[in-house]
Amino acid sequence: MIRAEEIYRQFDDFTISLSLAVADGELLTLLGASGSGKTTTLRILAGFEQPDRGAITVDGLDVTHVAAQHRRMGYVFQDYTLFPHLNVAENVAYGLRVQRVPAPERRRRVHELLELVGLAGFADRAVQTLSGGEQQRVALARALAVEPRALLLDEPFSAVDTERREELRRYLVRVQRGLGIPTVFVTHSRSEALALSDRIIVLRDGRIEDQGSPERLYEHPHTEYCARFLGHANILTREQLAAVPGKAFSEDTEEAPDARETVSAEAGADLQAGATAFMIRPEYLTTAGADAGLPATVSYVAYSGAHRDYEFETPIGTLYLRSAERHELGARTTLRFPRHKLVPLPPKQ
Amino acid sequence: MRVSKVGVFTAVAAFMLVTASALFAGGVGETEFVDPEERRLEETEELIVYSYGSLPGSLRDSIVEYFDREYGVDVELERIGETGAVYTQLYLERNEPVADAVIGLDQSYLPRLREDRLLEPYEPSSLELVRPELLVDDEFLVVPFDYGYITVNYDGHALEDAPGSWDDLLDPRFRDSFIMLHPGTSSPGRNFLLATIAEFGEDGYLDFWREFRDNVLTVSGSWSEGYGLYTEGEAPMVVSYETSPAYHREFENTDRYNALVFDGAAYLQVEVAGIVRGARNRRNAERLVEYIVSQEFQEQIPLSQIMYPIHPGVTLPDAFQAGPDIDRSVTLDPDRVEENFETWLEQWEDVMR
């Protein structure tokens, strides 16, 4: 269990101010744009940077003033950072050498770990001969060798090519779940965050914009920034909504989302009342026949294999739609909005 | 930029230490003149002697051996660069002298030695001189131990037609043919400059040099360097001692190198030794003075120093007989030299540019 309380760090151009906690076995993702402070936060957890104020505890132990080399937190860099002068086995064994683990034991552990990451038999290879994905797995094995209390990963897959990424994600999840250690993962890729995480924290300018499960953040973001960050979003002001003809709205027949994730009924009502805008995801808009909804003309199509992404020009502005249906550029149709999918957003801070 | 506390601390500490050491450095040059004679320490069985760098090892050995044999005394002979450097060393140590005696200054240093009070007088019990003018100091602050003449030396293989007079030196056929030694750093160089002043007078010597300048290939800082260039063939003429060719005759069996004496006159250089003021081992220093004017020591002078001994009882080797005759020793009054040398040197430097 990692806890970071009231962490405050001031830089020349921005400030970090947040608190977070990661439970054992949980994979928390810090998601944000570049410069949002996610890497810095990770580095503060690792001990590479010091906060001006605040406390960091691991399993109850205060490690705020403990040097990085004594924190036992595994760290994986974006570009793997394998020691170039050591081969695969030696890299993985590095931390064990620090702990003065005797050679036979070291060999055994290395073998075990390489198997765990699917690189059995690579022990004697020079690191320069490995592909990006392979190197990253070695980096992971190396970090795990010392049985760290936590695992910190800084955009570990962005330097790996796309085909490999999927595979690596699976490895990571499997390994991490198996070991049951808290893991903090930094990325700017929303698809990655959505796919991997147990929980996501969206950072903006050093502060927590929002946090929650991937589904909650995607379906019911609490801020417009969050909404936009996690995917294409149609943001409609009250005025724009008011301009949508009533027939464009459909009632829900689906079950309410997970109770855990929604705000309480009163808070929800408050939100409704105070919201200045509403968000709806492109995949929930539907097309309908003439006069059945808001008139719209296709202004842009992007084919994406399983679906198409559309932009429609409407009386209230440009709207996004995602659907498997085919529409031609310039085609005219109408759009319908499921009311229950409209997410109220508070006024911008 | 954030100013770290550690940074400020070290900056302040550094500043303080720098200031402190600068003040400490002040202790290096005391303005008070502490009389070394007052703090004379107990004598030991040692003798520390300063000399210029080119003092031959054989002379050094004979001194060491003599003292060891006769008195059981350890001699430490330090050779310090050129003559100027020796003087500087004595000067820097004048308040707390390290050396007991010095060998190798020349007579032109006398006025300065007197003014700076670097030496103590001592008259050797028996001093026989082959020429009376060698007694450069009747107060015996310094005692002569060898002498020579500063002349132009030339390479007979490179010059068929050597100059026969001072005027002849100016001839354009000798363009870039002469290696001069810097009068500021080199004793022979200094004396050669003085020779031109003696010859042409204070008003005329600069004209000589103005005309002579084109014939000067380069001005070397030390005699060793200049003479080295000369023997390597860079130029056929050099300022050196009238006795230098004797070395080549004796040790290399060649008549190739010769000295030029114009009008039978040449500038006299007398090398001297003396006892350092406030010397710790005064008695041993006195013994040294006695020794170097003795015939035993003087016998070695010709073939080691390649200079003339002061002792009349020494027979000169054949190689020394073959040089030109010198009827007249030329010198300038040391006090006059002392007073004017810096000006003369500056003027000379200006002309030589």
Add this chain to the structure above:
Amino acid sequence: MGRRDALRSGAPYLIAAVFVLLTVPPVLTVLGAGALERGASAWLEEARRVLAQTGTWRSLRFSVIQAVVSAALSIAIALPGAYFLSHIRFAGRRLVQSVSLLPFVLPSLIVILAIISFYGRSGVLNQLLGTRFAFVYSAGGIILAHILFNISIALRMISAAWMQVDQRLREVSLSLGEGNLRRVLRLHLPLLLPAILNAATVIFLYCFVSFGVVLVFGGVRFATLEVRIYQAMFMNLNLSAAGALALLQLAVCGVAVFAAHRLAARRLAVATRGRRFVMRSGREISWITTVICYGYWVALGVFLFTPLASIALRAFYRNGRWSTAAFRSLIAGSIGDRDIHQIIRADFFELVTTSLAIAGLCAAVTTAAGFIAARAVRGRKVPWLDTLTMAPLAISGVTFSLGLRLLWFGIIPGPVLIIVAQGVMAFPLVFRILRTAMEGVPLRYTETAKSLGAGTLFRVRTLEIPVLWRSILNAYAFGFALSLADFTAVLTIGRGAIVTFPIAMYRLIGFQSFDVALALGVWYIIVVAAAFVAIDLTSHAREKEGL
């Protein structure tokens, strides 16, 4: 802020403080010794007098001009070489880089002898041409010697900077149809200007305080400030005048160093965040370029090495005959009747052990200090510290050594002072090498190791040294060679009692042992140079040696 962070951000100040402590007091001592001795007013009067002399300003002007010309010519000659080194992977590239260092690490005395042997009035060149040109005994000789010394610096610094130019710029230029020459002139040179000026400043400083060369070739006619300081100090015993001149010299150097600092701070506008510079292999270039390239290196090699070779020639070919007499004398230890040991005033064994011991220790201390310092400021941009550590280049060797002696003699043994003096003078280069080399172990590696639990010593042992050992060795070799070649500090502090190779050679140049001096020089060149070049070659494993 945590304690560790404070220490880390304070590191540059700490280093600067130590550095200043080592270098400033000796210089201050010399500057002020005259004042402390005769009083401040006498000092001022003396200073005024010497500053009023036309001779002073003439020598200042000459110092500046010869340094500027030397620097300009060195760079002009080195530019094509730097281009080839950074752009084309031609055969013998590494060899060329290592070998061009030779004149820099040799004692200046040997280079001087080499120049005399080849370009002197009775030198090889004149003999071949049947003439008796004496141009070396003038500014020409001085500048020639300076170019020989410094060309390798220009080569290294400029080629290293050139390699930083973003490859993509070249590709854009190609796609716009620009030819090679035009691109070099219109695109690269402006980008390189800061680096070129930086190299020029370093060379300027070296030449400005140059001593031995000016003394031999300049005579009286061409004296630099350094020579005048030496004269004032040791000939006129005028400490005040010497101090005033030294102050003047420092002021000029200060301006130059400041200018260099501003230039260095304006780093290459284009960083290497783009694609790494790709060098074309020998096969990819046109035959014209190949010819020009190899032709250039041959010409440069001839220029650099004919003087050195003539030393060997003169040592073996005496008086019209081939003879190994000089070498035999050297080995036998006697020249005719005279014992070589007497001439150099040290026996051979003592000479070798003293020289190697001082050089070995000095290099070790300097390399260690440089390593610690480079490590402490790793990854940080501290241009002011880089500039500060360059300062010793601007301090006159004579002044500094004398100051050390005046301050500490008697308290600290001579050899230690010599090591300090040589160490300080070698530090700029050693530190630079190690600082650049540290980029081979970026902070990320250290952090990874830390996350695995490795403490500082463990990291140094298992991470930094294994990766950097070549560069460390290279830095050590530099420190060793520079220390071994030093003449000024040994002479000023040791007062002739301590004999190292350059001093032995200098003493041999005197009376009739010139050829033996040459023989010793040849021996020195072969042994030391071979070792140095070999070490330097092996350290070129990575292209980061940007000096």
